[in-house]
Amino acid sequence: MAAALTPHDLIAKHRPTLDQALESIRTRAYWSPHPEHPKAYGENGSLDMAAGKAAFDALLGTRVDLGQPGTDDWVGGEVSPYGLALNVEYPHADVDVLLPAMKAGQRAWRDAGAEIRAVVCLEILKRISDRTHEFAHAVMHTSGQAFMMAFQAGGPHAQDRGLEAVAYAYVEQVRTPDTAEWSKPQGKRDPLNLTKQFTPVPRGIALMIGCNTFPTWNGYPGLFASLATGNAVLVKPHPRAVLPLALTVQVAREVLAEAGFDPNLVALAAERPGEGIAKTLALRPEIRIIDYTGSTAFGDWLETNARQAQVYTEKAGVNTVLVESTDNYKGMLSNLAFSLSLYSGQMCTTPQNLLIPRDGIRTEDGPRSYDEVVADLARAVDGLLGDDARANALLGAIVNPDVKARLEAAAGLGEVALASREVTNPDFPDAVVRTPVIVKLDGAKPDDEAAYMSECFGPVSFAVAMDSAADAVELLRRTIREKGAMTVGAYTVDSEVEQAVQEVCLEEAAQLSLNLTGGVYVNQTAAFSDFHGSGGNPAANAALCDGAFVANRFRVVEVRREA
Amino acid sequence: MAAALTPHDLIAKHRPTLDQALESIRTRAYWSPHPEHPKAYGENGSLDMAAGKAAFDALLGTRVDLGQPGTDDWVGGEVSPYGLALNVEYPHADVDVLLPAMKAGQRAWRDAGAEIRAVVCLEILKRISDRTHEFAHAVMHTSGQAFMMAFQAGGPHAQDRGLEAVAYAYVEQVRTPDTAEWSKPQGKRDPLNLTKQFTPVPRGIALMIGCNTFPTWNGYPGLFASLATGNAVLVKPHPRAVLPLALTVQVAREVLAEAGFDPNLVALAAERPGEGIAKTLALRPEIRIIDYTGSTAFGDWLETNARQAQVYTEKAGVNTVLVESTDNYKGMLSNLAFSLSLYSGQMCTTPQNLLIPRDGIRTEDGPRSYDEVVADLARAVDGLLGDDARANALLGAIVNPDVKARLEAAAGLGEVALASREVTNPDFPDAVVRTPVIVKLDGAKPDDEAAYMSECFGPVSFAVAMDSAADAVELLRRTIREKGAMTVGAYTVDSEVEQAVQEVCLEEAAQLSLNLTGGVYVNQTAAFSDFHGSGGNPAANAALCDGAFVANRFRVVEVRREA
Structure with missing residues (x-):
């Protein structure tokens, strides 16, 4: 299939946004491309309030078929904290089939380079943004957040955090040039001349383990940081908060395919009740990165046992x-x-x-x-x-x-x-x-x-x-x-x-x-400006978002030869 | 004591070198401020060949008294692979006294900020560079390297790797500005205004575990990356290769004191034969960063057990x-x-x-x-x-x-x-x-x-x-x-x-x-241009030197208040 989204078009469309994000993480002044007001949606292809609600309602009682390889069953059973049974089914994966399939497209994704990966990620975020009203209901009816909060924190603020991660990932990868000519003087003799190529290479497959309360906000930084650095990403949602991340995976797969990449670079691992699939996945050798938000007990378990992976955890704390x-x-x-x-x-x-x-x-x-x-x-x-x-x-x-x-x-x-x-x-x-x-x-x-x-x-x-x-x-x-x-x-x-x-x-x-006394609260942080956690105390081993959050999700391989 | 080295002078002296290092790690073209030719030394305060040899000879049979707190004994006993018994003694530390003393100066070192820390590190490297001929003998008679290699790899190349780490550490810390004014529009209402301060803070005390074969080359990246990011650094040399690192610690302590900082920010932990002090130190809660070069067995042990620390290891491999x-x-x-x-x-x-x-x-x-x-x-x-x-x-x-x-x-x-x-x-x-x-x-x-x-x-x-x-x-x-x-x-x-x-x-x-057929060899890498290791295969979990090598040695703490 010819790619419907060309690199050229994607760069033309999203590079200005990426540049603004890069500028914002440097200055840390206020900025967001994602409107916070519900009424800002409804034009240029985005769903307005009614359309978003209708789209959500249409999801209820359906099967979200992502077309993933290795789907051996269908699982579901989310009941909204507001009482509503969602009756949505998701693919259950045979990971022995799914994980190898996720590796198939990694070479092309790696070879696409940092900029293409960034703008593909931005296209994913843009399509999610257009469906913010739909996501708002999905977040509300899984997390129990009130609508306005689900809309803002689950929508634009989560998208901001995803974009921020893409910006950090991009800038980290382009710190080293693609090529360098190296010429070392040798006194009177000819200089030593080498041509060097530097390629950011992914770690492998990243596992993002979602949480119940902020499936998108806490999930997007790890998801997009890993994807933008060339990794495939397996999304393991909290069993009570699958829908927002299943929709996210759906959008990501759709955009990847349209851009000519393998949609299996992003996949969902929904689980049966009590299956505890996170433990199994976390120890698979293919999983080289794990992002986790949740209990200290499981976060510590991951850090101790998933030694083959880079593990980023946000755990309990006392504020x-x-x-x-x-x-x-x-x-x-x-x-x-x-x-x-x-x-x-x-x-x-x-x-x-x-x-x-x-x-x-x-x-x-x-x-x-x-x-x-x-x-x-x-x-x-x-x-x-x-x-x-x-x-x-x-x-x-x-x-x-x-x-x-x-x-x-x-x-x-x-x-x-x-x-x-x-x-x-x-x-x-x-x-x-x-x-x-x-x-x-x-x-x-x-x-x-x-x-x-x-x-x-x-x-x-x-x-x-x-x-x-x-x-x-x-x-x-x-x-x-x-x-x-x-x-x-x-x-x-x-x-x-x-x-x-x-x-x-x-x-x-x-x-x-x-001394906060106005309209900013201690429990709220803004992407591009505030750090979420410090990564330096027991509540979290990483901060959203900084260089350390992205720099070890890829490595740089150098190939050098005589010039 | 008034600082003999003022921040102003240090910046004037070293900022141009730092800027060139920053430019080099971006372009990865050839660059080094440290001459490779033995005859390049002898002017502007640097020791020439004869003076370096004399300085080394004068060390033999002496006690290197670093003036460290908690010195409870003197240890030594290095015998050169060339047969020479060095008969040099080093302080043995009571770590219950030394570690707390190393924390005393951390606040001032932190508050000095990234630029001052960088230029203090550059002054340390400059003084080491001036004594390259002396260090060459110290490296030769501990590693067994031939003189010319000890001179080059133990001298300018090691200093290059140290400077490279300082450059990476500096640029990583200044990615976030010291302060930001954040103003978020609120439609018709007044904007929300916050003033934000961002401070790079150290992890704590870093432990650098040196190796026998390349005490300076393999030791300097971790040492300087940790010091430049605000940490204190405890240097635990290999028992057969103490002298080059003891001299390094001596120079660092001297420069820190002259610049008005606590010399105990850098200290030596020499050990008695068979004491195995690295294991004890690695598990101390004060130790938050470990750099290690050596066997896979001990590297794996560190990664598994020193969970309170960021652990950077270079282990065995098969090339x-x-x-x-x-x-x-x-x-x-x-x-x-x-x-x-x-x-x-x-x-x-x-x-x-x-x-x-x-x-x-x-x-x-x-x-x-x-x-x-x-x-x-x-x-x-x-x-x-x-x-x-x-x-x-x-x-x-x-x-x-x-x-x-x-x-x-x-x-x-x-x-x-x-x-x-x-x-x-x-x-x-x-x-x-x-x-x-x-x-x-x-x-x-x-x-x-x-x-x-x-x-x-x-x-x-x-x-x-x-x-x-x-x-x-x-x-x-x-x-x-x-x-x-x-x-x-x-x-x-x-x-x-x-x-x-x-x-x-x-x-x-x-x-x-x-296809290397000329004067560049597969086993040699050049700082500022080549990566040493990738950090992505079992031979090493870190590369010298990249963003990931420095980004997690400090954290950024934000203090925000209403503007």
Whole structure:
């Protein structure tokens, strides 16, 4: 088949976007080519709100046939956290057939070079972007995110992170020229002359293991970093969040084929309930790269056992916000209330421990006691979520029964400063919607330490009373060092405390947000500008996205000969 | 103490060199600031030949007191492969005292930033360069390299590799700006404005485990990559090759102190005989980076057990040269003869297996049978080493009894095409000097496979008779995949064979030299242009030097606040 998408056309179409991405990762100023507003879609081939919803509805009860080799069965069974059974089936692969098939197209993909690979990836992202409304429903009904969040985080923000990875991958590969003429002087004798060719070569097949809560956002960086560096990519979605990644694989296969490449360079590995296929795949010799987001236990298992692969993990962590003083008390409370509520705290970046001096804090209106701060924060959350419609729009649904169980158990860990309440979702009466709980703990009590030093993933936060700001800084250090942290927040107008917190974050390698009181939240990062995680503490061994995230996904092979 | 070396002066002095290094790693054209000719030294503060020898002689029988904290004993006992007992003593460290002391200066080193760190590293390299003649003797009398090789590979080439690592480290750290102003439009509302600071932060303490044969060449890349990215570096030399690295540490400590930094950022860990301190150090929680060159067994042990650290290893491999046809038979033979002889084949890059079709090869003067090719190569080696003075200058000394034992055993593995002979070194009668052995093996015989599929480090090569060029290409693939290879060579005028060899090297990630018949040898690579190893086959998990070699030695911490 003649390629419908020529290299020339793809470069003409996408090179300007790639160049802007390259510029953005250098300056780290704001930039995104993917609109955040739902109404921005509907023209130039993109689906508008109604068309996206219709496309999603049309998927329900169908079989997503990707045309993959080695399909030996059909599996499915996702039930939306909103109650809807998706009844979508996906191919189940005989990996002994699928993996060899994925290698067949690698040579052509390698020989295409970094630029062609980049623009093919950008075409994939563009087609996903055009279907953002459809993906939004797929993300919503697998992760339990509220629609607007599923739309933004699962759509443009995920696409941004994918594009960012493509940009990093591209620039890393072109740091070494394709060819070089090397001429070494030899005094009076003739110089030594060599012609050298340098080729970025892939590691092999990359395995991307998706997560339940952010299938696209957490999945795209690894997927696109591996693909753009010449690897084939096998996508192993979380069994509860297959659809968004199955659609992604479908788009990728379609674009690869149209561009004249083997569609099997990207494939899906859906699994039967309880099959645990990730473990099997992770140890296959063909798998040379693994990207994983999920539990510390399995992340550690991968790092220890998948020795044939480069392993990039994002695992559990305990995020801290240190509250010492503020000159915008209201702003602080509303900013924190939003952070605790968004997606029912089911983000790896949601603050868990709020460290507050037991003697209280200073504000622009005078001191507030520990109890007052906690009560004020509880009121702020209550206010934010008082209206059920707004609560539903912010909270989304509880993603799985484990989160619900943890939330219910949390009330027994200490004095409840803010009780969780059930919210009814009129559109989805089966959705489990809960407001966050805030529990008071004492930083000096060993019994309480077991609670605040463990990740309690979900809408649970602990207001931990500390003897002093210095103690809080020390606990922050210990928490990052022992448990890891994707994010740290701090509120202080004291430059010494600010310095101390900053120094801890520099020494323990954690990303710090200081005194956020407006419309940016500690749990949100923006591609091209913010790093997601640092890769330097136990919460993650990689950061999204930097040179280290891409540089070892390929190697450079040199062929030299006399000139 | 006021810093004798100001940042301003260091930048003025070294920034142009850094900029040239940055340009060279982009273009990969020939460049080096470190002269290769012994007579180039002696002016502008550098030691000439006589002064370098005198400086080395003055070291013999002395104690190298580095002024390190926690020195609890003095250890030594190096005996040169040339027979000379060095009688030099080095500090033995109480690591419970030394490691904490190495952390004390890390904050200031981190805060200095990437450029200051780079120019401090360049000052260290400059002072080492000035003492190249002294280092040459230290390398010669620990590695057993002949003087000229010790001078070049242990001097300017090692310094080039160190500088290259500094350049990669610098450019990696400045990919992200120090600060960014981020302004995200919000439609009709005010934009969201954040000020972001980005700081490269070190991993902690890096452990550089030196090797016997190339203490400086193999040690400098890791040492300088770690130091330039803000880490402290603990240098654990091979017990038989302490002196060159002890001098390196001494220079580094001196420069750090003069520049106002803590000299304990670089320290030496010499050990008692049989102490095996590398294993203990490698598992210390403070050690976050390890660079190692040596056996596969210990390299694998490090990768498996030192999980708290980033581990960069260069291990054993089996290097192949495929000989299929040539249009310069004489040039091929003399090039190969040199490669097999240089430093008695004690290089990780020396060819071991010469794969030759049993039906012979084509040359510009007609066909040559397998037997003729092997005999001609044996004659070429004999001719090259026929004169004892030249033989000594090329071969150096056998580095240790294990190599000698392997050489002696090799003669029993098959028909000896070229016997090893003893060469007397008139200057060093105790030196063990041996010419290489060439043994004929049959690629189709399972008994022979055990020999040619194992690394036989030293002056041993196997002329392996192959059924066909295609068989040779397949054996090449299997050898790289199963055993790893630092280098691959091939001689062919057949474009199909060339393509096939090239494809194997691209797929198995090995560095290929094609048809070398002049003054460049398969076992030599040049910094700023050639990669040493690929990091993509079992011989090494890293390449010298690329982005991946430096990018994970530091992390970037972001601090963001509302603008």
